[in-house]
Amino acid sequence: VDRIAGWLKSDFEKSGLNSVLSGAENMTRAKYFMAEERYHAALAALKTQSGRYGAEAFLLGKLETTVMRAVCLYHIKDREGALHALREAYAASLTDDLDMPFIEAGKDMRTLTSVALKDPRCAVPGAWLEKIRRRSSTYAKKLAYVMSSYRSMDKQYDARSLLTKKELEILTDLYHGLSRSEISANHGLSINTVKAMIPVIYKKLGAANVAEAIRVAVTLNLI
Secondary structure (H helix, E strand, O other): OOOOOHHHHOOOOOOOOOHHHHHHHHHHHHHHHHHOOOHHHHHHHHHHHOOOOOHHHOHHHHHHHHHHHHHHHHHOOOHHHHHHHHHHHHHHHOOOOOOHHHHOOHHHHHHHHHHHHOOOOOOOOHHHHHHHHHHHHHHHHHHHHHHHHHHHHHHHHHHHHHOOHHHHHHHHHHHOOOOHHHHHHHHOOOHHHHHHHHHHHHHHHOOOOHHHHHHHHHHOOOO
16 A cells, blocks of 8 residues: 555645646546445546546447446445446447456456346346456456466565665574574674674564574575
């Protein structure tokens, strides 16, 4: 969260960008609010997309905003509004057979199409709904895998940046079974310095002892 720009997290901060870029900014804000499960705020941001410079001024943008609106409405328990928006999005997609805005909604679209398949009032072909449900489910699984891999890499990055070069060297010596006195001689440090540094390493790795520190280090590919 600390890496996210202030304007993106704010409900009220006004943009100094021109109309075209401001429209893109508001779409990014709407997606951020959806990721944060702030669906009313996302719907408010989506309302800005109508007009000459909004995303709804062109077909793909209109389709994307309508899909996002359907997802938000479903999450705020407006099932009828969500199905209406889904029908609208389906109709808009027919001209060029545009599926990706639906598929990229991932697990949200998987859930929404599952609901639509059971609702006789939906008026969207079942075969199309089933196709989108299947593809959005596959996309959600792939996205989850990518996010998991990223988090793992991010943890490795954070751990490496957290430990100093000397701390990494001492951690490696601990892994190889060196005693405090041997580590002291190996690096030209006093034994008291080594003894003081080891608990710091444990704390940074969230470990209680040498065995846990080594386990964490191996998991994060530090040694």
